[in-house]
Amino acid sequence: MEYPLQVGFHHYSVNKPRFVLPIGRDDDHWLLFALTHGHFRYRIAGIEGTAVPGDVIVCPPGIDVRREALAPLTLHYAGVQPTSGEALLPTPREFGSGGPYRFAVRDTKRHYANLRRIAAVSGRRDAMSALRLCHGLSDLWLQLQEELEDRLQAASAPPDSTMQAVRREIEARAFDDGRLQDIAAGASMSRTVMTKRFKAAYGMTPQQHVNALRLSRAKQLLIHTDYTLDHIAGLCGYDSGSYLSRVFHDAEGARPSEYRRRNRL
Known part of the structure; x- marks a missing residue:
């Protein structure tokens, strides 16, 4: 099976009081923060917001993301690359001051079931676990693309x-x-x-x-x-x-x- 992305890395943190990962970027990965517990403040390309459980924060390659934990966090942190080379997000101005970086996935049942499957194989090094991790993150990526398509369609439909x-x-x-x-x-x-x-x-x-x-x-x-x-x-x-x-x-x-x-x- 061909997946829409390649997984560069994945970390699963449980009840972490703060972020310890570096802020600077020297890679070409898209960063995904999928939050299940806690909440944190972020700043990406001058756009600020607060992520809560169920949100996915996406940061494009080459852009620093600043974040501050506001409560102990349980989240998935991954770096991925689309296999097609297509960008996920348009320019921030298309979405007003909130930008396109925060996604509140609407199909929560599918989303949380997917995150549980990803958590189950986190840290494992065998080939089957790597395949399941790629499958889970690819499905998350597809959910974000579906959400983005809905946003763009809603933005283009009204005449005003x-x-x-x-x-x-x-x-x-x-x-x-x-x-x-x-x-x-x-x-x-x-x-x-x-x-x-x-x-x-x-x-x-x-x-x-x-x-x-x-x-x-x-x-x-x-x-x-x-x-x-x-x-x-x-x-x-x-x-x-x-x-x-x-x-x-x-x-x-x-x-x-x-x-x-x-x-x-």
């Missing part, structure tokens, strides 16, 4: 290029303190005008889109981590766990604790 840019900016800042008022001002319009144009283009208001993104991340963290509700709230852009609980119940008809209990793998 201004609203495309607004949507990318909203998605980049949904979990931080980016206010919709500031995003509207950056697009040289009032929030009211932005809301009307955004709803006409996408069938939902900017706030509804932010709420959907935050709830999606909250569900992911409830299922795949043991984080407290307050901790999850902070990672999803909510002021407190109690506020997240109210929003979650209104949207899902169940408390976060009930959702976690029913959906744990």
Whole structure:
């Protein structure tokens, strides 16, 4: 079987309090950070963000990635090279201030099952384990490509290029303190005008889109981590766990604790 990439190296770290790997780059690998527990801050090509469980951070060859652990980390760190020589990512400007470097894989069942298989062969030197490692990382790579294709299709579909840019900016800042008022001002319009144009283009208001993104991340963290509700709230852009609980119940008809209990793998 021919795989879409070659594996240069792979490390699996469990409950590590900090990064100990060098920051400088002198290789031609794409770097992948697939996080299963903990969270860390990163900076790639001037773009900053925070990775949480379920995220994959991708760094192109020749670009330094700065990172800081914010909680003990369990993650896969790999260096790969596409066999076709095709680049995975377009330029950062196509995705607003968030850039294309953070991927929140939507098929979490496939993603976590894949990471468990990769972890099972980590550190082994036999040929079969090497083959399984390549298979697992190749499937992860294909998931990222599928996500990228969906992003590009969504960006090119609406006729209003201004609203495309607004949507990318909203998605980049949904979990931080980016206010919709500031995003509207950056697009040289009032929030009211932005809301009307955004709803006409996408069938939902900017706030509804932010709420959907935050709830999606909250569900992911409830299922795949043991984080407290307050901790999850902070990672999803909510002021407190109690506020997240109210929003979650209104949207899902169940408390976060009930959702976690029913959906744990």
